[in-house]
Amino acid sequence: MDLDAYVAAHASEWQRLEALTRKRRLSGAEADELVERYQQVATHLSVVRTSAPDPSLVAHLSSLLSRARNRAAGTRTSTWRGVRTFFAERFPAALYRLRWWWLGTLAGSAAVTAVMMLWLLHHPNVEQSLLSPREVDQLVDHDFENYYSEYAASHFAAQVWVNNAWVTALCLALGVLGLPVVYLLFSNLVNLAIIGSIMTRHGHAGHFWGLILPHGMLELTAVFVAGGVGLRLFWSWVEPGALTRTQSLAREGRTAGTVALGLVAVLFVSGCIEAFVTPSPLPTWARIAIGALAETVFLAYVFVLGRQAFLRGQTGDLDEALLEDRVATQA
Incomplete structure (x- = not known):
């Protein structure tokens, strides 16, 4: 032509x-x-x-x-209406549609962490090969707790938010490759298991969980969501189903973008809890209760609001009106 x-x-x-x-x-x-x-x-x-x-x-x-x-x-569509539609429809629907991927990632990660912690507790010689007695004492008596109060709460919230957003972004960005997501998740779990086993062996298990759980429930859930969605992105081109590999990868890539934007807000909440609640003088049960409430609200958001949006036809992908036009060429 x-x-x-x-x-x-x-x-x-x-x-x-x-x-x-x-x-x-x-x-x-x-x-x-x-x-x-x-x-x-x-x-x-x-x-x-x-x-x-x-x-x-x-x-x-x-x-x-x-x-x-x-x-x-x-x-x-106004900006505010778009934001409202995103958080009331697209984001929760994406989380609900991909629930088995991130719930499976969450369950598998919890099991792996538990096994590693138990193994480390039964093999104290491994601890000695990782840290010297002086370093262990420093971690148990000072470093772990001071980590949450070293900086002003507002600055610490920003630092935590950026760090966790970076980890989730890597899980989503590298998801198409598969193995890097597994490596990122495993690296985080290894660190958690090592510190948890050391704190437990030295009689500070209550202290450890009292500082981890308030923000950790929501924070780790967000990381596992990112990991699960990243793995779904990998699987979209391995097993595209009725779509072509390009179509399947494009759809899940757009959905991963939706999840990435939504998790920014989720991680902001967990970062605020970590900065303002975790190091606060509140009783341990109150701090854990706040973390449990945040986690419950998130799960209700997914399985109530997300389910309703999903049943109305939302998938987390862009609206058809926002996708490029495809008109058949007349012969």
Whole structure:
């Protein structure tokens, strides 16, 4: 196909559609024309993409169609409405649809951590190969507790938030490869098991869990969600099901983006708990109760709100209206 000739033949139609999208008010006839022109240009885009995929022309026509689609719909989604839809529909629906992946990751991680801690408790010689007696005493008597009160609470909250957001981002970004996610999760579990076994062996088990559980329940759940979604991203191209590998990977990649944005808010909450509640003078039971409440709210968010959104057809993927137009080329 001669692209220059095709552009010359249809440029006036594209210009007319652009003019219609810019008009503040459309008459009934102009609104009908807008829809008709939209369909024509969508077909032109399909022809160009198939026969002569010039990147700049494809981008121009895609942008023009997006503006025309919004104009034809007659509404503009406000920023606040978009945020509300995201947190009330897309994010919880994504968590619910992928629940077995991250619940399985959570259960498997808990089992692995428990096995490692028990093994370390029954093999004290391993502790001696990892840390010197002086380092163990420093960890047990000072470092572990001081970690939560070393900085001002607001600064510590920001530090924790950034660190945990980075770990979850890595799990999602490297999910397509599979094994890096397993490595990241295992590294975190090894550190938890080593510190937990050392604290337990030296009679500080209550102290350890009293400082870990208030924020750790929600924080680790968020990390396991990221790990589970990352592994689902890997599996999307290994076993794409009825979709092509490209389609399956694209859908799960968009959903992973939804989860990544939502987890920013979840990790912000857990970071605030870690900074303000964990080192607070509240009784241990009160601090753990606050953490348990945050975890319960999150699970209710997924299995009540998320389930309802999922049953209404939400999957966590982008709305069809936001995906690029795909119109069959007429023979």
